[in-house]
Amino acid sequence: MKTAIYDILMSGRNPDEAFSDARFFALCISHRAMAPKGNISMALGLEIRQLSHLFSRYFPRIEASRSTAQCTKVYLHNAAGGTFLCQCLGKENKGSMRNEETGDLVKLLLDHRASVNQATEWVAAILAAGCLGDDHLWQDLGLTNREDLSDIIKHHFPGLYFKNTGNMKWKKFFYKQLCDQAEVRLCQAPSCNVCNDYAQCFGPEDASGWNLLAAQG
Numbered sequence: 001m002k003t004a005i006y007d008i009l010m011s012g013r014n015p016d017e018a019f020s021d022a023r024f025f026a027l028c029i030s031h032r033a034m035a036p037k038g039n040i041s042m043a044l045g046l047e048i049r050q051l052s053h054l055f056s057r058y059f060p061r062i063e064a065s066r067s068t069a070q071c072t073k074v075y076l077h078n079a080a081g082g083t084f085l086c087q088c089l090g091k092e093n094k095g096s097m098r099n100e101e102t103g104d105l106v107k108l109l110l111d112h113r114a115s116v117n118q119a120t121e122w123v124a125a126i127l128a129a130g131c132l133g134d135d136h137l138w139q140d141l142g143l144t145n146r147e148d149l150s151d152i153i154k155h156h157f158p159g160l161y162f163k164n165t166g167n168m169k170w171k172k173f174f175y176k177q178l179c180d181q182a183e184v185r186l187c188q189a190p191s192c193n194v195c196n197d198y199a200q201c202f203g204p205e206d207a208s209g210w211n212l213l214a215a216q217g
């Protein structure tokens, strides 16, 4: 079903917008659409009006045919030929986002953006929300591999991309930047080269068996 939702989104994408951005948004939206509970815009780190704007700009056919009164997940599953039993019982999930943390991450990203535009702000919000997950960032976002994530960071936040000269895991790298900015030193070792936690910060971010098709529910 995840792939079907991705396909529905991409089949109606706006050809005037960058394919790479549309693909990133479609992967993230289709991934979040599979969660049994929770507001999809909140899971993406976007306000409801921002998600509507994103749909209008990148997936206009979807935005034109959906009702804003309807759960976005229910709509996407129906549009993809499936059904989704919403478990929110009609209540919008207002669960506590770690607002301060995501705000700091968004600021870090936007401080390194290539240009000022809404798409970059949406990408920053989605990346920051993804950092609240427990797996590799690219997995929590629903991307197909680490390269997807590196590519989108390079495109929208080149200052950060080129700063990660040691190829540190992206989530670790973002938080290390925040610690460095706040002059907080959490590392036990004097340098990465002699650190016992090296593998946690720089180890491979692969996951056997994880890909878009395998991850469909």
Ligand code: SF4
Binding pocket: 176, 186, 187, 188, 189, 190, 191, 192, 193, 195, 196, 197, 198, 199, 201
């Ligand atoms: S490898 Fe060790 S010293 Fe380097 S960032 Fe990670 S925890 Fe800090």
